[in-house]
Amino acid sequence: MKKILLLAIPALLTACGAQNKQIENADPLKYASSITPEELKEHLYIFASDEFEGRETGEPGQKKAAEYLKAEYKSLNIPSPIGGDDYYQEVPTSYFKRGNIKPxxxxxxxxxxxxxxxxxxxxxxxxxxxxxxDEGNVFNGADDDGSGTVGILEIAEAFMQAKKDGYTPKRSILFLNVTGEEKGLVGSKFYTDEPIFPLANTVANLNIDMIGRIDPNHEGNNNYVYLIGSDKLSTELHELSETVNARTLKLDLDYTYNDENDPNRFYFRSDHYNFAKNNIPIIFYFNGVHADYHKITDTPDKINYEALAKRAQLVFLTAWEIANREERLVVDKAGDSGK
Structure with a gap:
């Protein structure tokens, strides 16, 4: 019996070593390519349809959207971190400062x-x-933030395809679709106040808010994305992001809105900021502003699906690198309260 055990131990160690080599030898571009304009379009024409009634926080359309996301994660065999069939982190109505928000x-x-x-x-x-x-016109929110949400579904599917091939990421990945952003970043604030996983163990947040359109400053160019916040807390994160893009998609990374003096102050205006406030390195992916922002004309037919796919692929590839690098990202810069 002892001989068998002694033989088994080296075999086990060899198997573990092989698994480590597997993830390092995997080709993430293969899985990134599974994020396609066609699949994103199919998702978004449903998610940003009139059926979802503009996804107002707490209202029936938002509930339908939540059910859609839950069904998609279940179809991909991605479990809930809460357990069982419960994919919902309830956000108390006491977190909302205005109006009578429903659960x-x-x-x-x-x-x-x-x-x-x-x-x-x-x-x-x-x-x-x-x-x-009041007249029943639906604000479909195809870009804001239907684009980011369906992007996450495709990113999740890409990671699951890799896992099926034996390439499970070294670190855990939480796909977090938050509610109440339009009410003051409420869902993400609740998550960072009452995290499912300790914030001390959270290595980074990649936040996607509006990645489906081309803004006037890049007319005719679907090969760009605005990055905000990548260098605010971690030099390593910024350098990793640049390196991943340079060796893969080669998008034009526009840092215009990353300027501390930019009057738009986008760094403080989406859900990543609640992570940044807790000294968690972040990147905010954004396509810039356009004339349909918060109007009933923000519809799925206006989306540039090629651009949406490229940007979602970049998020996936950056996430792959963060999840599989040997050491967690170092926080080497002081946070900014934004006050």
Whole structure:
């Protein structure tokens, strides 16, 4: 019996070593290419349809959107970090400072890491929008933030395809679709106040808010994305982001809105900021502003699906690198309260 055990131990160690080599030898571009304009379009024409009634926080359309996300995660066999069939993190109505908001929830799904499961990478978007007007016109929110939300579904699917091939990420990944962003970043604030996983174990947040359009400053160019916040807390994160893009998609990374003196102050205006306030390195992916922002004309037919696919692929590839690098990202800069 002892001989058998002694023989088994080296075999086990060899198998573990092979698994480590596997993830390092995997081709992430293969899985990034599974994020396609066609699949994004199919998702978004449903998610930003009139059926979802503008996804107003707490209203029936938002509930339908939550159910859609839950069903998609279940179809991909991505479990909930809460357990069982519960993919909802309930957000107390007491968190909302204005109006009588009905009960609402973040939608969460989770891939457990193979080697460093206690270290968490959060990929986030907000799935709420602004509802309907008094005349019944629907604010579909195709870009804001239907684009980021369906991007996360495709990113999640890409990671699951890699996992099926034996390439489970070393670190765990939480897919966080937050509610109440339009009400003051409420869903993400609740998550960072009452995290499912300790914030001390959260290595980074990649936040996607509006990545489906081309702004006037880049007319005719679907090969760009604005990056905000990548260098605010971690030099390593910024350098990693630049390196991944340079060796893969080669998008034009525009840092215009990353300027501390930019009057738009976008760094403080989406869900990543609640992570940044807690000294968690972030990147905010953004396509810039356009004439349809918060109007009933923000519809799926206006989306540039090639651009949406490229940007979602970049988020995936950056997430892959963060999740699989040997050491977690170092926070080497002081946070900014933004006050």
């Amino acid at each position: 609402t929830e973040n939608v969460v799904a989770y891939i457990k890491g193979s080697e460093k499961p206690d270290e968490i990478l959060v990929i986030s978007s907000h799935y709420d929008h602004v509802g309907m007007d």
